[in-house]
Amino acid sequence: GNSVTQMEGPVTLSEEAFLTINCTYTATGYPSLFWYVQYPGEGLQLLLKATKADDKGSNKGFEATYRKETTSFHLEKGSVQVSDSAVYFCALSLEKLTFGTGTRLTIIP
Amino acid sequence: DAGITQSPRHKVTETGTPVTLRCHQTENHRYMYWYRQDPGHGLRLIHYSYGVKDTDKGEVSDGYSVSRSKTEDFLLTLESATSSQTSVYFCAISETTGEQYFGPGTRLTVT
Numbered sequence: 571g572n573s574v575t576q577m578e579g580p581v582t583l584s585e586e587a588f589l590t591i592n593c594t595y596t597a598t599g600y601p602s603l604f605w606y607v608q609y610p611g612e613g614l615q616l617l618l619k620a621t622k623a624d625d626k627g628s629n630k631g632f633e634a635t636y637r638k639e640t641t642s643f644h645l646e647k648g649s650v651q652v653s654d655s656a657v658y659f660c661a662l663s664l665e666k667l668t669f670g671t672g673t674r675l676t677i678i679p
Numbered sequence: 680d681a682g683i684t685q686s687p688r689h690k691v692t693e694t695g696t697p698v699t700l701r702c703h704q705t706e707n708h709r710y711m712y713w714y715r716q717d718p719g720h721g722l723r724l725i726h727y728s729y730g731v732k733d734t735d736k737g738e739v740s741d742g743y744s745v746s747r748s749k750t751e752d753f754l755l756t757l758e759s760a761t762s763s764q765t766s767v768y769f770c771a772i773s774e775t776t777g778e779q780y781f782g783p784g785t786r787l788t789v790t
């Protein structure tokens with residue numbers, strides 16, 4: 571079946587640090603890939619997406635590249651801010667969305 | 680933000696009572712979904728709908744039923760609530776089978 575494995579959290583970084591949250595997937599076809607972000611007390615928001623191999627999704631300084639050869643979609647940001655503190659979910663879509671378990675990120679000033 | 684509302688936002692109920700959660704959209708999207716979110720499990724699909732009166736089961740559908748009599752409304756019913764159904768429930772919508780847009784969630788506590 572389809573599955574998503576993402577980096578265990580929680581992750582704590584200092585402001586302006588470089589962020590990487592790893593995500594790998596297993597799929598029976600060619601999925602679209604997504605990163606969602608969930609701020610405290612809110613629903614999930616779509617952060618970025620990529621629909622085919624080598625596509626790069628980007629938004630709000632975050633980036634992720636669809637790597638078919640390594641079945642990965644790692645999330646990166648060059649300089650994190652306190653406001654980036656949230657839970658991040660990697661997901662794939664093949665008819666339905668399949669989510670990873672989420673990575674809690676805390677940024678300290 | 681996508682026009683999705685959920686009601687109620689919080690509910691406390693007793694074991695054995697029926698509970699209905701409502702999801703309402705103003706986007707006229709075809710697909711609607713119900714998920715539950717629990718620590719260590721991410722989001723798990725309960726049921727989904729691909730049109731009015733067209734619904735199907737997700738991976739954790741036992742103990743839940745759904746109905747969709749109008750494009751804009753998708754109801755989730757717990758016929759007889761149990762403590763294992765204490766969770767945060769999210770509704771989502773999509774126009775295609777790609778990205779989905781989520782509501783603010785309903786926190787349900789079954790005592």
